[in-house]
Amino acid sequence: MDSWTLLLEGFATAMQPQYLLFAFFGVLVGTAVGVLPGIGPAMTVALLLPLTYTLDPTAALITFAGIYYGGMYGGSTTSILLNTPGESASIVTAIEGNKMAKLGRGAAALATAAIGSFVAGTIATIGLTLLAPVLAQFAVNLGPADYVALIVIAFVTVGALIGSSIPRGMTSLGVGLFLGLVGTDTLTAQQRYTLGLLPLSDGIDIVLVAVGLFAVGETLYIAARLRHGGVDVIPVSGGWRNWMTRDDWKRSWKPWLRGTAIGFPIGTIPAGGADVATFLSYAAERKLSRRKDQFGRGAIEGVAGPEAANNAAAAGVLVPLLTLGLPTTATAAIILVAFQAYGIQPGPQLFQNQPALVWALVASLYIGNVILIVLNLPLVGMWVKLLQIPRPYLYAGILLFAAFGAYALNFAIVDVLILTIIGVLGYFMRRYGYPVAPLVVGMILGPMGEEYLRKALQLSQGDLTTLVTQPFAATAYGVLALLVVGGLWLRRRQQRYEQALTESIAVPIKTDSEI
């Protein structure tokens, strides 16, 4: 059967009323949680993991697809409407939307973000549909040494390119690999690093680590330096029907398409995730614009392009995840955890063994995108209300759900204890500038990498050269070198660019506050 037929069958599954309901629910909850300030997409997905514990695999994955897209989108609403300028400078694109909102054009910013996300998400999902089967077909023939190469690529790019310091990123990766070692070795049944403690002999559950780092660690970090006082949300005026003027549309559609063209390929390669894509799109829009002076003061192109790039990258990330089983971002790593919780191992075999599931998931991505745009434009008023939740309650709620997720894993109190310890570790990592994403990726991919490494070495009778002499593996290491050099160069540029940008718009921010 060709993938077209399979996709149609996937739609037939995903369009069933109960699955449609799950997709709707996933998008709604994903957006709602993603909108909450302080919660990024990775934390959204980690926090909502327990929701799927009781569902069947198809329903759970469809819900998750909705949560993923919703969480990705929800963040943009936060940065557009929350009045905390300056700090958001790390995400260069938040500036334009925030400025637009302050000029009373928040509705247009939200609309161009939503429609851009829809356009980009749909085109990128088409890209995923076309690319994934081809890649899976190719990947079926890869041997263990080739997989070792792919996993090394994921390790090095995630460790070196996420976060601001390479040694810190690699340390974080090392801690993740170490945590992945704790437990019983699957091949020889030997205990490793369990200290003789019974709860550790089954290993540390990755869900505890993901939720502990992203939810508990992040909450502790915010709690330590919480901004007290009222919440300052920029009001949105006007009905959602007349949000974008004809001129807005004219200025938006090209950035949407360009953002998609930038975001999707970047998402598929392990180059640092959606951040890089949004930055590149922003830089491109600024360069191409005939109204450069508007950038930094609320240019709609600066919202439309990066927002599209962000969503296109989110779909792109799913390509290596589904076809190779390789997560390239923290969010993808947690989605991989969700798969594994159902005994599903993403990778080339998935397309052969469980085509119905894969294609239902892909179909639900299309559906999720439609639901996203249908929900978002009319529901903005509700999202604004969510932004105003008093912070003490918000963070208490996050911790409550984190503790619930940990406890519901095995109904063991020791899991909540491990969650707390990991949370404290996450706090200090965050405080001292260690990115946490490499830890999560390392912990998930470590055991897989070890298995392939040992298989490869067993096949070669312990000869290490086997790891680099396979043609695919050798090529992969060459590509890795290029990725790292290219990625580091890009990041240096991004930092300089953001610094320059922050400096150039620092003045208007000041005059704003004086008025």
Place this chain on the structure above:
Amino acid sequence: MNAPSLGADGGRVEESRPASRVPLGELVFALLMLALGVFALTGVFTIHVPVGVKVGPTVFPIFVSVLLLGSAVAVLVAVLRGDRAEVEDGEDIDPDARTDWSTLAKIVGALVAHLLLIDVLGWAPAAAVLFGAVAWALGAARWWLAFVIGLGVGLVVQVVFGGLMGLSLPWGPALGWLGRMF
């Protein structure tokens, strides 16, 4: 935007954070990472390798230990040479505030109290304790309201996930009657 209100509640703005001091915390954390590397490496020797296994359970741990040791040393060297952690700010973070250790201790304490109370009080009351204590630590206007909201949220979670969807959250002595209805 928020600067005036901040200045009003205690003049924290004036105390600028000293940047050139010895970053004690950073050094200690990097040393801890180094210690973890040493622990991982020494732990390798305690792993039993079955006879006749060529590529055994110690190969990967050695690699991980070396990676940990190497990168921890690199961080230490960088910190000693003046490299400082670059931390990202978030929407709810006050860039001028100093670390509030007592709030952190209260929140961790709330988590520990929660996990100790699950079996004693049942899940929903323990959740109320967690929610209330965290909200109070973060400065909720009315602390008793936080406990009420926490109990409400806890009950909803308990009924939906424990009662309707069958997760075995303990009901506890006070809510046992409710649990028997499902």
